[in-house]
Amino acid sequence: MNKRHSWEKRIEQLQNEKNMTPKQAKILQAAIELFARKGYFNTSTNEIAKLAGVAEGTIFRHYQTKKELLEAILAPAIMDFTATFFVDQFIADAIHTSHKNMREFLEAFTRNRFEFARQNTPAVRILLQELAFHPDMQETIKQLFMKKIYPRLTKVLVHFQSQGELKDIEMPAIIRMMISPILGLVINRFIIQPHAEHDDEKEIRQTVDFIMNGLGK
Amino acid sequence: MNKRHSWEKRIEQLQNEKNMTPKQAKILQAAIELFARKGYFNTSTNEIAKLAGVAEGTIFRHYQTKKELLEAILAPAIMDFTATFFVDQFIADAIHTSHKNMREFLEAFTRNRFEFARQNTPAVRILLQELAFHPDMQETIKQLFMKKIYPRLTKVLVHFQSQGELKDIEMPAIIRMMISPILGLVINRFIIQPHAEHDDEKEIRQTVDFIMNGLGK
Amino acid sequence: MNKRHSWEKRIEQLQNEKNMTPKQAKILQAAIELFARKGYFNTSTNEIAKLAGVAEGTIFRHYQTKKELLEAILAPAIMDFTATFFVDQFIADAIHTSHKNMREFLEAFTRNRFEFARQNTPAVRILLQELAFHPDMQETIKQLFMKKIYPRLTKVLVHFQSQGELKDIEMPAIIRMMISPILGLVINRFIIQPHAEHDDEKEIRQTVDFIMNGLGK
Amino acid sequence: MNKRHSWEKRIEQLQNEKNMTPKQAKILQAAIELFARKGYFNTSTNEIAKLAGVAEGTIFRHYQTKKELLEAILAPAIMDFTATFFVDQFIADAIHTSHKNMREFLEAFTRNRFEFARQNTPAVRILLQELAFHPDMQETIKQLFMKKIYPRLTKVLVHFQSQGELKDIEMPAIIRMMISPILGLVINRFIIQPHAEHDDEKEIRQTVDFIMNGLGK
DNA sequence: AATGAATGAGCTTTCATTCAT
DNA sequence: GATGAATGAAAGCTCATTCAT
CATH class of the missing domain: 1.10.357 (Tetracycline Repressor; domain 2)
Incomplete structure (x- = not known):
């Protein structure tokens, strides 16, 4: 769990390239984790928001739809x-x-x-x-x-x-x-x-x- | 489309084995088609009922939950x-x-x-x-x-x-x-x-x- | 309030013509009252459901969308x-x-x-x-x-x-x-x-x- | 479309009377256009801000609420x-x-x-x-x-x-x-x-x- | 004064499941 | 067995409003 995977560095790069707000980065990270673990349809935007520590509305400020987040x-x-x-x-x-x-x-x-x-x-x-x-x-x-x-x-x-x-x-x-x-x-x-x-x-x-x-x- | 696939025979077998009612067989067939085409989460029991030509309640008479149908x-x-x-x-x-x-x-x-x-x-x-x-x-x-x-x-x-x-x-x-x-x-x-x-x-x-x-x- | 308006008879006719369930009639009646009083956009389906005494989902069994209800x-x-x-x-x-x-x-x-x-x-x-x-x-x-x-x-x-x-x-x-x-x-x-x-x-x-x-x- | 309507002069007057900032004038103009075209409830403050070319927060600096803008x-x-x-x-x-x-x-x-x-x-x-x-x-x-x-x-x-x-x-x-x-x-x-x-x-x-x-x- | 990211309550809609008939 | 109306929890999404910068 605490071992640092090389793909975590990759995600950081991603965040820096497009200069995201910290919250947006959190959303992306949370979505990646949940989509990978439970699948797209099985993951609710509510769950993503909770894991990312943001309000659900914040997700939709940055990504118009859930699909766009994917x-x-x-x-x-x-x-x-x-x-x-x-x-x-x-x-x-x-x-x-x-x-x-x-x-x-x-x-x-x-x-x-x-x-x-x-x-x-x-x-x-x-x-x-x-x-x-x-x-x-x-x-x-x-x-x-x-x-x-x-x-x-x-x-x-x-x-x-x-x-x-x-x-x-x-x-x-x-x-x-x-x-x-x-x-x-x-x-x-x-x-x-x-x-x-x-x-x-x-x-x-x-x-x-x-x-x-x-x-x- | 109208070509008879060999797996259709397979389904018939299935019906005989477990002596299903015709309705139940229809449900199973409809579910197989829809799950294969659109995935389990993307298929609603309502759709299955419609394609099978039965009432939605009938599905749950034969299978307690949607998961059980899968x-x-x-x-x-x-x-x-x-x-x-x-x-x-x-x-x-x-x-x-x-x-x-x-x-x-x-x-x-x-x-x-x-x-x-x-x-x-x-x-x-x-x-x-x-x-x-x-x-x-x-x-x-x-x-x-x-x-x-x-x-x-x-x-x-x-x-x-x-x-x-x-x-x-x-x-x-x-x-x-x-x-x-x-x-x-x-x-x-x-x-x-x-x-x-x-x-x-x-x-x-x-x-x-x-x-x-x-x-x- | 208790005076019986002639349009109330008209609505009853409407309900009988298309044979609605009692709940559907209630929904229609509630929607008419609220739309007339507060306007379409100002009336939530939640309010309609409450006034009609049904679950919100019931509205959408009978009318696919709010617009369709209008x-x-x-x-x-x-x-x-x-x-x-x-x-x-x-x-x-x-x-x-x-x-x-x-x-x-x-x-x-x-x-x-x-x-x-x-x-x-x-x-x-x-x-x-x-x-x-x-x-x-x-x-x-x-x-x-x-x-x-x-x-x-x-x-x-x-x-x-x-x-x-x-x-x-x-x-x-x-x-x-x-x-x-x-x-x-x-x-x-x-x-x-x-x-x-x-x-x-x-x-x-x-x-x-x-x-x-x-x-x- | 490009014809200058007489009510556009009227709006200019309005700006001078109350000595508005240019931004505020833009907001008012955008709101008038959108309210007239799509109605008050159908127009979001976000849309108004976009059409006016200002940040959403700016609207609320000049008008406490959307209603006040109306x-x-x-x-x-x-x-x-x-x-x-x-x-x-x-x-x-x-x-x-x-x-x-x-x-x-x-x-x-x-x-x-x-x-x-x-x-x-x-x-x-x-x-x-x-x-x-x-x-x-x-x-x-x-x-x-x-x-x-x-x-x-x-x-x-x-x-x-x-x-x-x-x-x-x-x-x-x-x-x-x-x-x-x-x-x-x-x-x-x-x-x-x-x-x-x-x-x-x-x-x-x-x-x-x-x-x-x-x-x- | 101006920004725009963030919020959270509230919206319309979906859907597996229940139950009286 | 079969029906289908009804449910209510939960989904995706919108939006007026706030606030740190």
């Missing part, structure tokens, strides 16, 4: 997640330099997503939980994936196929099989068993090995 | 899921006969889970969606997994390790890496893209190959 | 008002028989509107008060007037102009000058000074004389 | 309206000189009220709309009418009765029948159809003729 929590995480695919070194390098092979790329990718999940655990949890119930969010995510992530990933993976490092299977299948174990790793680590002992290094290596053996030539 | 939907699916691990041929055979190897077991397992998902799509969808919000259900599932499924699975997999067919990694990691791609396959097929074209045979084979290459020696 | 009160009055222009004797007679002159028509018209106001006092009051704030209602009334009432009235008045009984002024001006004193009479009688002593017969006669002298040739 | 809008109009009956030439003349007859008085009176409505359209609109809902304002207006306007008007009209220019009917009936068409003219001109084409001269003359014929001997 979006204020998820939007930055989603944007961060997407941004990675543009600026991060590992993508650019994979294509433009030749000294990186498939394994190095996969490891960088896995570590990167792993750290993202560590730093955004509550948002990731909320996103996973709520995605099913908010068709507008589904559409947003779908668009994001199809337009930003899928093409970039494909570009890299096709490159490795041409290098003979990756099996000649249809891209959707490759991506699904590559992502599944990474998601399995991350979700188990941060969502299902966040309090269990984990040898992160070892688990990451095992997962990368598994995918490499499964998909490599 | 459980009445999920319980059979969960029991069926578990039952498989006891009675199904593939488990017993895997252990007691020697003519089956790791690949055959894995393929049988994958096909079995795949067909289960096909026949219980709405229940699976509801279970995945709601699990996060109902701690009591989480506990039930956890117990079930730890006491019934995990030990049986371990027994089989240890056997294959002893046969030299399976890498010598810790069991939790093996199970996670084995299950992740199967879940990825099934969720993509029945939840995320249920209406897309799928070559099920091919995708199952690819997935089994992937796991075999990844985990086999 | 419409349920006004719609019958508006329809009655319009209906008069189709079925009432005075219109048909004025045109089709020759024994009625302008004065007789005007007197019939005035008495008819006077009695309507007497029997629908609360609804008329509410309509006058709220019309300004509900653009949708404004549009409804405007349409009603332009399509149903104005043409009929014009037909009759043109007839009297051709008979030389009515000044040759533009129709809109005639209608405005004819209606103004009738409205003045009715509003003063039932809205502004409902509790003052009134010699209705005399006031109606004076008003008719006034209009006849003002508009007649 | 009164600040209506009071000057009401006072102006009443003042007319004291200082205006047409009243004094009508009584003290003999060269003015009933028709001249009525025409002066009608034109005077017509111009008042033109110059105070928004305030008149607000007054008409809100009068029904504010018993205190009703009382004020009633007192004003009974003590200031009614006696003066009676004095003049009795004078014309004694001159044989006006029918011998009870004063309340005369006043009602005289005022109704003037109100009808004014309300139609400035409230109901402010954007329609109007031949003001003609309509005023028609109305005066109508009343003269109706009430004159």
